[in-house]
Amino acid sequence: MKYADVKRAGARTKSLMFATASLVLAVATTGCGSECVDAYDCRSENGPAPEGQAWTCAAEKCETRPVQQVPGEDAGTDAGTEPEPDAGTEPDAGTEPDAGTEPDAGTEQTCETAPHDPVLGTLQLQTGFETTGSARLPADVLALAASPGPTYTVYAVRGSGMGIDVGMYSLGIWPDLQPDDTKLFDVVSPADRAGTATVFSNGFLVNDSRYLFAGYTTSATGALGSVAAYDLAAPAASSYIEAQANFTAAHFTAGEDSVLLVNSVSLGTAGGGLGVFGLVTSATPFQTVRLANFPEGEAGASGFTAVTDNGIAMLGFSSSVDFSNKARVVAPSVLADALRGGAPVDLGTQAELVVDSDFNGASTFGEGIAVKRGGYDDNWQFVSTDVSRYALSLGIEPGAVVIGERTPVLSFVDACTSVTQLAHLGSDLLVGVDDKNGQRLVRIQVAR
Numbered sequence: 001m002k003y004a005d006v007k008r009a010g011a012r013t014k015s016l017m018f019a020t021a022s023l024v025l026a027v028a029t030t031g032c033g034s035e036c037v038d039a040y041d042c043r044s045e046n047g048p049a050p051e052g053q054a055w056t057c058a059a060e061k062c063e064t065r066p067v068q069q070v071p072g073e074d075a076g077t078d079a080g081t082e083p084e085p086d087a088g089t090e091p092d093a094g095t096e097p098d099a100g101t102e103p104d105a106g107t108e109q110t111c112e113t114a115p116h117d118p119v120l121g122t123l124q125l126q127t128g129f130e131t132t133g134s135a136r137l138p139a140d141v142l143a144l145a146a147s148p149g150p151t152y153t154v155y156a157v158r159g160s161g162m163g164i165d166v167g168m169y170s171l172g173i174w175p176d177l178q179p180d181d182t183k184l185f186d187v188v189s190p191a192d193r194a195g196t197a198t199v200f201s202n203g204f205l206v207n208d209s210r211y212l213f214a215g216y217t218t219s220a221t222g223a224l225g226s227v228a229a230y231d232l233a234a235p236a237a238s239s240y241i242e243a244q245a246n247f248t249a250a251h252f253t254a255g256e257d258s259v260l261l262v263n264s265v266s267l268g269t270a271g272g273g274l275g276v277f278g279l280v281t282s283a284t285p286f287q288t289v290r291l292a293n294f295p296e297g298e299a300g301a302s303g304f305t306a307v308t309d310n311g312i313a314m315l316g317f318s319s320s321v322d323f324s325n326k327a328r329v330v331a332p333s334v335l336a337d338a339l340r341g342g343a344p345v346d347l348g349t350q351a352e353l354v355v356d357s358d359f360n361g362a363s364t365f366g367e368g369i370a371v372k373r374g375g376y377d378d379n380w381q382f383v384s385t386d387v388s389r390y391a392l393s394l395g396i397e398p399g400a401v402v403i404g405e406r407t408p409v410l411s412f413v414d415a416c417t418s419v420t421q422l423a424h425l426g427s428d429l430l431v432g433v434d435d436k437n438g439q440r441l442v443r444i445q446v447a448r
Contacts, residue, residue, distance in 0.1 A: 063381055063415065111416035112436060119442055121417030121435040126408040130447045133175040137421075137432055137439040142166070143205035143214065144423040144430060144441075146174065152425050154441075157187060157205045157214045164193045166201045168212050168230055174425060175443070185230035187214045189240040192226070204305075205423075208251040208258055211281060215246040215262070227262060227279070229286075241279060241286065243267045247302035250364070252313060254336040258282040261291065261313065263302045274299050276315050278339055291338045292330070295348030303327065304362035306369050309427055312392045312401055314362065314369050315347060324358040324375075329392055329401045351401050353390060358382075363422035365389050365429045366446060370409060372419055386411045387419060387431065409444060 116122060119134045143157040152174040159166035167183035188199050197218040202225075206213040210232060217225035223245035231237045246264035253259070260279040267277035268288035276292035294317045303316025303325050311332035319326050328350040338345050353369065360382045361372035368391040374384040391404030410419070410431070420439065421432025428445040 063418065064377075064379075111414070114414070114416050116417070116435060116437060118437070119433075119440070120410070121433055121437065122412075122414050123417050123419070123433065124411045124413055125444070126411060128407060128447050129409050129444050132428065132443045132445050134440050134442045135175045135177040137177075137441045138171070138179050139439055141171075141421070141432070141439075142201055143203050144171075144421055144432070145205040145207040145212065146423065146425045146430070147207055148209050149426045154425075154430075155184075155205060155207060155212055157201065159187075159201065161201050162198065163201075164188045164199050166199075166214075166216065168205070168214060168228070177441075184212070185228060185235070185238055187228045188216055189226050189228070192216075192218060195220075197224075202247055204248045206249050206251050206260060208260065208281065210258070211260075213249055213260055213279075215243060215249065217245055217247075223265070227260070227267070229279075229281070237284075239286075241268050241288070243277075244271075245274075245302060248305040248316075248362075250305045250307045250313070252278070252307050252332075252335065253311065254332065254339050256282060257339065259339060261305055261307065261315070263305045263316070265302075274302060274317065275344065276305065280339070289339060290344050291335060292345040292347055295328075295346075298326070298348070304359075304371075306362050306364045308364055308367050308369060308392050310367045310393065312367075312394070314353060314392075315350075316362065317347075325355075325360065327353040327355070327362075329353050329403060331394060331399045331401050334399045351403060353403060355388075356406070357385065360384075361419070361422045363429060364424040365409075366427040368392055368404065370422055370429050372422060374412075383415070384412050384419060387422070389429075 114122060119131055125131065138158065140158045141156045142161060145155050147153040154171040154174050154177060156169050156171050157166060158169050166187040168185045168187060169183060170180045172178040187201060192199055197220040199216055199218050202215040204215060212230040212232065213227055215225060215227045217223045225243055225246055226240040227243045227246055229239050229241060243262055244265040246262050248263045250261050252261050258281050260281060262277045262279060264277060265274055267279060270277050270288040270290045272290050274294055275290055278289045278291045280287040292315055298320060299317035300320030300323055301318035303318050304327065305316060306314045313330045313335055314327050315330060316325055316327035328347040330345055330350050334345055355371055355373060357373045358375045359371040359373045363370050368389050370387055370389045372384055372387050374382055377383050386408050387410040389407045389409050393402045395402045417433060417435040419431055420434050423430040425443055428443050431442045431444060433440050433442055
């Protein structure tokens with residue numbers, strides 16, 4: 001398997017990586033599979049954690065977290081002995097360690113004993129942002145999307161990252177989420193549910209106010225897959241659109257046209273290799289068009305896609321050099337010209353969003369983009385450093401975009417709390433948070 005396949009696969013198990021070795025490079029952009037139930041699965045699959053680290057299973061993915069030492073404590077521990085919580089018990093979410101007390105100098109501080117904020121855990125909210133509510137999140141959520149406000153219904157893709165039992169569900173109205181176990185629509189088409197190819201759910205869900213869109217790819221040659229379009233107004237009219245090696249998507253509006261931007265190799269009858277495609281849904285039957293080409297020679301796989309409240313599109317790809325995620329930003333007028341019959345946008349001519357690290361998550365955040373920054377370690381696990389926002393605005397020249405300075409939103413001080421989701425709720429950011437107190441959604445907004 002190519003290095004890109006392994007690195008981009010991230011949390012998939014080693015057996016899964018070898019099983020998909022025959023796929024094209026773009027398959028590396030498919031969603032991650034479930035690889036563990038508890039920390040013991042991680043140790044069985046990967047062996048002992050590195051010295052000073054402990055395996056943990058977060059959102060069905062194996063991660064290493066530091067075993068924190070009290071200053072002055074001897075850091076030497078038996079690398080084969082890793083403290084783990086009892087997987088069958090959950091701590092009382094209403095009780096937290098007293099943040100004002102220090103652990104006894106003779107005891108080792110771990111993620112079980114470290115002070116956790118009831119909402120943010122060990123994450124640190126940065127100046128200029130505030131939390132405005134939180135809600136419990138089911139453990140099997142793969143992707144999130146909210147309806148347009150002012151009353152927000154939150155929807156989710158739920159199931160396993162690998163397999164056919166993946167569906168769209170309602171989680172209820174924010175912030176009083178009451179998940180409904182009634183499946184709205186199968187993400188995987190009937191043909192692929194009945195087929196023999198392995199199915200990988202992709203980590204996106206888009207709500208354009210009329211439709212819910214989610215995608216998947218398969219282990220079939222060429223990374224065949226589809227985008228599921230669930231019609232909220234007329235469920236019987238829901239459909240599937242073939243989309244080879246689709247990875248992410250976002251909603252874009254151009255005048256009267258409502259468009260789903262799909263980061264893939266093809267979409268419906270539109271092809272031509274890696275790029276960004278448009279699914280025009282404002283009229284039926286849907287129309288498909290190629291909208292953007294990645295910079296020549298720079299793209300090795302698909303990337304992240306988002307559209308800000310002021311219509312600026314972030315269109316991403318994985319670098320063919322080191323497989324880190326890259327992104328360009330495109331003004332709405334430039335993308336609209338391509339939609340109305342112009343040539344696909346050459347992203348090599350568009351401004352680059354310089355993140356100064358790798359990132360493995362992105363979302364709209366008002367008139368800006370939020371990304372989860374960090375990098376992959378030697379075990380291809382993503383180690384997060386922060387969630388940061390970049391304001392995007394239109395420049396004076398036609399088609400120009402002005403990129404603001406990086407503004408940290410959340411900082412990771414340890415690996416005890418992880419961020420599993422980035423989505424948007426109106427102009428605010430929804431962050432999926434997971435730690436010893438379970439999974440939850442946190443709403444963050446720019447401080448007024």
